Amino acid sequence: MFASLNDLHRDEPTILVDVRTPLILFDIDGTLLRRSGPHHRQALEAAVEDVTGAAASTESIPVAGMLDGVILTLMMKAAGLKATAIRAALPAVMARAQELYGESCPDLRRRVCPGVRQLLPRLLRQGAVIGLVTGNLSQIGWTKMERAGLRAHFRLGAFAEMGRTRGELARMARRQAMAEGWITRQSPAVLIGDHINDIRAAREAKMRSVAVATGVLPRAELVPHQPDFLLDDLRSFDLDEVLR
Numbered sequence: 001m002f003a004s005l006n007d008l009h010r011d012e013p014t015i016l017v018d019v020r021t022p023l024i025l026f027d028i029d030g031t032l033l034r035r036s037g038p039h040h041r042q043a044l045e046a047a048v049e050d051v052t053g054a055a056a057s058t059e060s061i062p063v064a065g066m067l068d069g070v071i072l073t074l075m076m077k078a079a080g081l082k083a084t085a086i087r088a089a090l091p092a093v094m095a096r097a098q099e100l101y102g103e104s105c106p107d108l109r110r111r112v113c114p115g116v117r118q119l120l121p122r123l124l125r126q127g128a129v130i131g132l133v134t135g136n137l138s139q140i141g142w143t144k145m146e147r148a149g150l151r152a153h154f155r156l157g158a159f160a161e162m163g164r165t166r167g168e169l170a171r172m173a174r175r176q177a178m179a180e181g182w183i184t185r186q187s188p189a190v191l192i193g194d195h196i197n198d199i200r201a202a203r204e205a206k207m208r209s210v211a212v213a214t215g216v217l218p219r220a221e222l223v224p225h226q227p228d229f230l231l232d233d234l235r236s237f238d239l240d241e242v243l244r
């Protein structure tokens, strides 16, 4: 007996052809999470103080869209430390900041941006490989994902201590995914973020850019930077449309 056409197509999962497996990279702050509290800033400040003895503040630093290493460097500079002292202290300050954040990070499950909790499993069902490209230090980024209940969806990440710019981090993430055999040279890559720096990074890394207006920048400020897609939030993210 032949099954009817309906039976044959029922429950057939949408699986993309292997060579075109997409890589979808997410920024964290303002993109996956928002209003996650002062704990991250506080960990950076306390780390500088613990390691160097200098009282440092993030107050005058536009932290959005920046890499933690750059933020820490600017904080130490503002606190009067010399360039050589900053370079020498930076690895210990980064290690301390990650340790402190691990101790202070709150439950972030209610800080997840609209649409994210539905989108991540949907992307996995569509065959995508999902990663992080963030200005957070690695242990800070992974801690946030864990406390937000999102950790399991991410296969890889590129973090602040691994490069100098977000564009460099994005390229590293793609190289890693290729080296692991998860994606191919033909795979499309998408970088999703809430900041101009994310749009720039996507362009630098020759990836499609998706900007979301869930961070500090309103939609109107993202428009002039011409992301490939601009969304109010991730509820309206449509993979097929982005890959078309």
Ligand SMILES: [Mg+2]
Pocket: 027, 028, 029, 030, 031, 064, 065, 193, 194, 195, 215
């Ligand atoms: Mg961001």
